[in-house]
Amino acid sequence: MSLNVEHHSVRALPSEKPIRLLDNAGHAVRSAASGGFELPDLDTLLELYRRMVVARRFDVQVTALTKQGRLATYPSAYGQEACEIGAISAIEARDWFFPTYRDSIALLTRGIEPADILLSFRGDWHNGYDQYAHRCASQTTPLATQALHAVGLAHAARLRQDPIVTMTYLGDGATSEGDAHEAFNFAAVWQTPTVFLVQNNQFAISVPLARQTHAATLADKAVGYGMPGYHVDGNDVAAIYAVTRAAVDRARSGGGPTLIEGLTYRIEAHTNSDDPTRYRQARDVEHWKRRDPIERLEKYLVSEGALSEAARTEIADAAEAVAAHTRDVMTTEADLDPLELFDHVYERPRASLLEQRARLEAELADAATQAGHRNHAGAAR
Amino acid sequence: MTATTTRLDAPAASAPTQLTMAGALNAALRDAMAADDRVVVYGEDVGPLGGVFRVTDGLQAQFGEDRIWDSPLAESGIIGTAVGMAMYGMRPVVEMQFDAFSYPAFEQMVSHVAKMRNRTKGRMTLPMVVRIPCAGAIGGVEHHSDSSEAYWTSTPGLTVVMPSNPADAYSMLREAIDSNDPVVFMEPKSRYWSKAALALPVITAPMDRAVVVREGTDVTLLAYGPTVRTALEAADAAEAEGLSIEVVDLRSLSPFDDETVGASVRKTSRAAVIHEAAQFGGYGAEVAARVTERNFHHLAAPVMRITGFDIPYPSPKLEEHYLPTPDRVLAALDTWEWDD
Ligand SMILES: Cc1ncc(C[n+]2csc(CCOP(=O)(O)OP(=O)(O)O)c2C)c(N)n1
Numbered sequence: 057m058s059l060n061v062e063h064h065s066v067r068a069l070p071s072e073k074p075i076r077l078l079d080n081a082g083h084a085v086r087s088a089a090s091g092g093f094e095l096p097d098l099d100t101l102l103e104l105y106r107r108m109v110v111a112r113r114f115d116v117q118v119t120a121l122t123k124q125g126r127l128a129t130y131p132s133a134y135g136q137e138a139c140e141i142g143a144i145s146a147i148e149a150r151d152w153f154f155p156t157y158r159d160s161i162a163l164l165t166r167g168i169e170p171a172d173i174l175l176s177f178r179g180d181w182h183n184g185y186d187q188y189a190h191r192c193a194s195q196t197t198p199l200a201t202q203a204l205h206a207v208g209l210a211h212a213a214r215l216r217q218d219p220i221v222t223m224t225y226l227g228d229g230a231t232s233e234g235d236a237h238e239a240f241n242f243a244a245v246w247q248t249p250t251v252f253l254v255q256n257n258q259f260a261i262s263v264p265l266a267r268q269t270h271a272a273t274l275a276d277k278a279v280g281y282g283m284p285g286y287h288v289d290g291n292d293v294a295a296i297y298a299v300t301r302a303a304v305d306r307a308r309s310g311g312g313p314t315l316i317e318g319l320t321y322r323i324e325a326h327t328n329s330d331d332p333t334r335y336r337q338a339r340d341v342e343h344w345k346r347r348d349p350i351e352r353l354e355k356y357l358v359s360e361g362a363l364s365e366a367a368r369t370e371i372a373d374a375a376e377a378v379a380a381h382t383r384d385v386m387t388t389e390a391d392l393d394p395l396e397l398f399d400h401v402y403e404r405p406r407a408s409l410l411e412q413r414a415r416l417e418a419e420l421a422d423a424a425t426q427a428g429h430r431n432h433a434g435a436a437r
Numbered sequence: 438m439t440a441t442t443t444r445l446d447a448p449a450a451s452a453p454t455q456l457t458m459a460g461a462l463n464a465a466l467r468d469a470m471a472a473d474d475r476v477v478v479y480g481e482d483v484g485p486l487g488g489v490f491r492v493t494d495g496l497q498a499q500f501g502e503d504r505i506w507d508s509p510l511a512e513s514g515i516i517g518t519a520v521g522m523a524m525y526g527m528r529p530v531v532e533m534q535f536d537a538f539s540y541p542a543f544e545q546m547v548s549h550v551a552k553m554r555n556r557t558k559g560r561m562t563l564p565m566v567v568r569i570p571c572a573g574a575i576g577g578v579e580h581h582s583d584s585s586e587a588y589w590t591s592t593p594g595l596t597v598v599m600p601s602n603p604a605d606a607y608s609m610l611r612e613a614i615d616s617n618d619p620v621v622f623m624e625p626k627s628r629y630w631s632k633a634a635l636a637l638p639v640i641t642a643p644m645d646r647a648v649v650v651r652e653g654t655d656v657t658l659l660a661y662g663p664t665v666r667t668a669l670e671a672a673d674a675a676e677a678e679g680l681s682i683e684v685v686d687l688r689s690l691s692p693f694d695d696e697t698v699g700a701s702v703r704k705t706s707r708a709a710v711i712h713e714a715a716q717f718g719g720y721g722a723e724v725a726a727r728v729t730e731r732n733f734h735h736l737a738a739p740v741m742r743i744t745g746f747d748i749p750y751p752s753p754k755l756e757e758h759y760l761p762t763p764d765r766v767l768a769a770l771d772t773w774e775w776d777d
């Protein structure tokens with residue numbers, strides 16, 4: 057069987073106004089602005105609410121731990137929970153996820169242990185979780201490079217006739233990278249089951265979107281590659297979930313890739329070492345705080361009578377428990393073995409690496425002996 | 438020359454036939470694809486055309502488009518998607534059309550192909566092969582004759598090999614495809630049409646070993662890929678003048694076979710490394726440094742580098758002045774003091 061299929065490329069432009077299922081006041085949108093997508097049912101929305109609340113509490117906790125010096129760095133996703141949680145919730149355990157540095161809260165939602173997610177930001181090793189157990193690639197820093205991995209893995213799965221989908225997140229800035237274009241194009245030409253979620257938080261560190269693109273929306277780019285593109289309100293988790301879910305279903309049934317842009321805003325600094333006052337106004341941040349994705353869904357759930365006070369308390373408690381657990385695991389220091397540096401470079405040890413390993417081992421032994429002498433001298437005094 | 442035996446896993450070897458290096462590589466791909474359906478091949482023009490050097494000739498007709506296909510024309514895309522395919526257990530063998538056109542893939546190679554095993558503590562490995570037609574001396578216009586080996590060899594996590602003859606081309610490519618680590622497989626363009634009688638499947642020395650391809654007592658020439666022939670020709674010419682040259686075909690650039698090289702250098706006490714690439718910061722600098730560090734007290738002269746000049750690769754009508762020739766090699770050896 058050949059996977060080369062006759063396909064008709066997509067030419068419809070994404071809507072200019074973002075697709076929205078809940079407006080900022082928490083009212084269901086019934087107009088054309090819904091783009092024909094259905095509001096997910098209340099159970100689904102309640103679960104998305106829970107996940108977002110837990111994710112935010114985790115994010116706030118990790119930012120605090122970073123300020124205390126427990127982590128080397130942490131890129132917060134505060135304010136982007138609708139994108140982060142909505143999209144990851146649309147894929148299944150058998151699907152593969154390709155995240156960036158920004159997407160720790162999506163990993164938490166994926167079921168990865170806080171300590172394993174944060175191990176790299178603490179500086180213990182470059183990656184701390186099992187990619188295969190979670191079907192989740194390492195968080196990628198070189199911008200847009202992971203998008204190609206998502207396309208390649210999807211293509212491999214398709215050749216094997218495994219009905220899985222790959223999802224990757226990119227930032228607005230990352231869409232300017234060549235690898236983003238190559239990934240969109242390869243995915244479309246090969247018709248891979250891949251969903252690209254561009255989280256347009258409107259800045260790449262300090263650089264605003266207007267300096268990245270002249271296109272009306274980032275979703276417009278999809279048209280040039282011949283795949284569907286959706287411009288979505290990225291602070292509306294109902295819309296993000298509905299649109300990504302449809303894209304995942306289409307991908308799984310052989311309909312190829314989709315590019316989804318979620319229009320959102322990063323409330324926190326780019327990372328703890330960033331100073332956002334140099335490039336954006338406090339009033340812009342205030343404006344976006346009033347568009348909070350969690351509050352929006354909460355208003356809707358309350359108005360529908362789907363979020364009791366008891367449920368709210370229970371969810372808040374669950375979030376606190378995750379935060380407490382995160383504090384616990386991050387306040388203990390890992391026992392690192394410097395000699396492990398040589399263990400994972402090649403499958404078969406190389407003679408020259410073994411020589412260098414022996415040198416480091418001798419250095420460590422020397423240092424231990426000297427420390428022993430100092431302690432001994434100290435004790436004698 | 439390189440000892441050849443039969444692959445252990447193979448049925449009876451065929452009767453020897455004349456094969457070019459391109460033909461041997463083609464046979465290696467064919468046999469690897471037949472042996473393991475995880476092996477897939479893609480790149481630019483590798484399908485119906487069979488590659489611009491015909492290394493993939495006939496493979497699509499035999500294996501179909503799900504095993505070997507023409508990808509969109511984007512090198513980073515080719516390497517990046519191969520990373521994803523390898524993550525899923527495939528064994529992609531991808532082609533960069535020429536050295537100089539692999540540069541768009543540099544980021545994927547350095548930041549992911551080389552680092553994935555390390556980043557994931559060995560949980561995720563990338564069994565992939567990146568084939569790169571390399572070096573010059575084919576009368577190519579600009580960008581068709583670069584030597585990019587040092588970019589890859591200076592990157593921990595990559596294995597970099599370069600065969601110099603058809604037997605090694607077959608054997609080393611099979612071994613590279615079987616490897617669980619990513620391999621940069623460099624194919625000297627000027628040797629694609631060199632011929633040998635081979636009974637396939639042929640197995641030569643392990644991919645990570647250097648091989649003494651000509652024994653001698655006075656000088657060790659360290660060569661790889663296209664310069665092995667240069668070194669052998671220089672050795673033939675020197676013999677008439679009473680100079681006995683040993684030629685070592687490095688074969689594996691990373692890792693470096695210190696053992697084989699060291700044994701030869703300690704025997705001859707003089708060594709020169711020959712490559713087409715420019716000298717400054719080139720692969721020869723590493724060779725000279727490590728051979729000196731490890732064998733200083735056995736050396737009668739500094740390890741010499743006989744290389745291309747420190748200029749961009751020249752246009753076709755001038756390349757003969759750039760490339761290290763046997764004459765230039767012998768002239769260089771003459772500059773040593775030979776009073777012992
Ligand atoms: C190839 C590459 N170039 C530069 C950087 C440095 N860098 C890290 S994050 C960043 C901004 C990315 O912005 P965007 O894609 O919008 O994602 P966001 O951080 O806003 O989530 C830059 C320039 C990098 N990681 N990779």
Ligand SMILES: [Mg+2]
Nearest residue numbers: 227228259260
């Ligand atoms: Mg951004």
